[in-house]
Amino acid sequence: MDERLVQYDEKMQKSYENLIGELGTIRAGRANPHVLDKIRVDYYGTPSTLQQVANVTVPEPRMIQIQPWEASLVKEIEKAILCSDLGINPTNDGKIIRLVFPELTEDRRKELAKDVKKKGEQAKVAVRNIRRDGNDALKKLGKTEISEDEVKDLENQLQKLTDKYIAEVDKAIDEKSKEILTV
DSSP: OOOOTTHHHHHHHHHHHHHHHHHHHHOOOOOOOOGGGGOOETTTTTEEEHHHEEEEEEEEEEEEEESSSSTHHHHHHHHHHSSSSOOOEEEOOOSSSEEEOOOOOOHHHHHHHHHHHHHHHHHHHHHHHHHHHHHHHHHHHHHSSSSSHHHHHHHHHHHHHHHHHHHHHHHHHHHHHHHHHHH
């Protein structure tokens, strides 16, 4: 790959990785500790992730167990979960917080699948915008530093990169949609 295209490859890769991260936070009926990634707990004045202040485990397919390292954090963690958009009520026994994920309804599954497609579309738009920026930069180079043939060749390489990442995004969307729609 031409060194002039490396930066666009890296940007497209970051867009793809961002999508994968977002898809990981969408729950699909099974307990997935990544749904807690965005939740922050006030730990002595510092917003911290749950993984930094507690042990997060999945003892059963539809349950997440959170065991804070300090008992004083149980109420803080519970409050953070209730304020989040998870839609699950935590239960605790004073030491351990449990999140029980209900079985998803058909309507909720379809809604989540639509959300996945929307996030995928946003990732594709990001990749296409990176391609557009790359093409603009190549056209400017074509006016001063390189020949028109080189510009065309680099644009073709950039298009192939774009196609590769769009295919990756489509694959990720399909896999997540299947996971969500599988009962």
